[in-house]
Amino acid sequence: MTPDPIPRRKLADAVFDRLEQMITSGEMRPGDEMPSERVLMERFGVGRPAIREAMQALAGKGLVAISHGERARVLQVTAQSIFRQVDLTAKIMLSQSDDGLENLKSARIFFERGMAREAAAKTTAQDLDDLAAIIAHQRAMIGRPEDFIAADMAFHARIARISGNPIFSAVSEAMLAWLRAYHMHLLIWAGNESVTLDEHEGILACLAARDADRAEAAMRDHLERARALYSKEKS
Structure with a gap:
């Protein structure tokens, strides 16, 4: 049988799923600030690059807003957004x-x-x-x-x-x-x-x-x- 290995997921993808769950579950509400990078790194046991890549993916989907020098903030999802x-x-x-x-x-x-x-x-x-x-x-x-x-x-x-x-x-x-x-x-x-x-x-x-x-x-x-x-x- 030809090997058909399951590829390992990127850490950033797994972090994205966790962060998305925090938002969809109501743990983080629209207008809330997301936890700091350091807190998330400790919570998920990953490095800063994985956190930042996952956060950028959330922003790309319109779930959070990222401003320089500030924590990401959860956005209200609307039909327009x-x-x-x-x-x-x-x-x-x-x-x-x-x-x-x-x-x-x-x-x-x-x-x-x-x-x-x-x-x-x-x-x-x-x-x-x-x-x-x-x-x-x-x-x-x-x-x-x-x-x-x-x-x-x-x-x-x-x-x-x-x-x-x-x-x-x-x-x-x-x-x-x-x-x-x-x-x-x-x-x-x-x-x-x-x-x-x-x-x-x-x-x-x-x-x-x-x-x-x-x-x-x-x-x-x-x-x-x-x-x-x-x-x-x-x-």
Whole structure:
């Protein structure tokens, strides 16, 4: 039989598991300082390099924050922080494949149609006022491409927040951030600003009427038109 040895684990990996367990078990809570390197070295019987490598791995996963000259501090894990961990990977994937960008646009349309339905059922007067204010701000940003795009994305992110579900909000913000990696030349130069604003007004009207079917249809039509405005040329 051909030998199939089990590789020995790096000390840093074992230390990582112990530190992760301290956090997931509640021994260390969000906002707590992690024990000093010396305390951890004595507790686990390992050297400083293993502690530092494990701590850097925790930081890379968004579990702790490391500041020079201070102890690492446990972070509150949120839906937003989870998606930030894959932000770079997602942008690389999109830059390497036309299919990846098209799939993201399709996923966004599917997702935001659902968000429009959810918002139509749950929207409040404050939500409607906030969305109207975003549209007014976006209108004032005509001629300022980056600010106009930022307001456009703020409108869609605000609709997702109406759900009250932080995971929905995080998904919306992540997809919008990934799409923003691609400059939307045609949105400005083809004179489509007024069309975008009119469509936003139409979506808002459907939400105000609490008409889920019309809100979904308005969002679908808006995004189907807009999907062609995302160019693969980087800004």
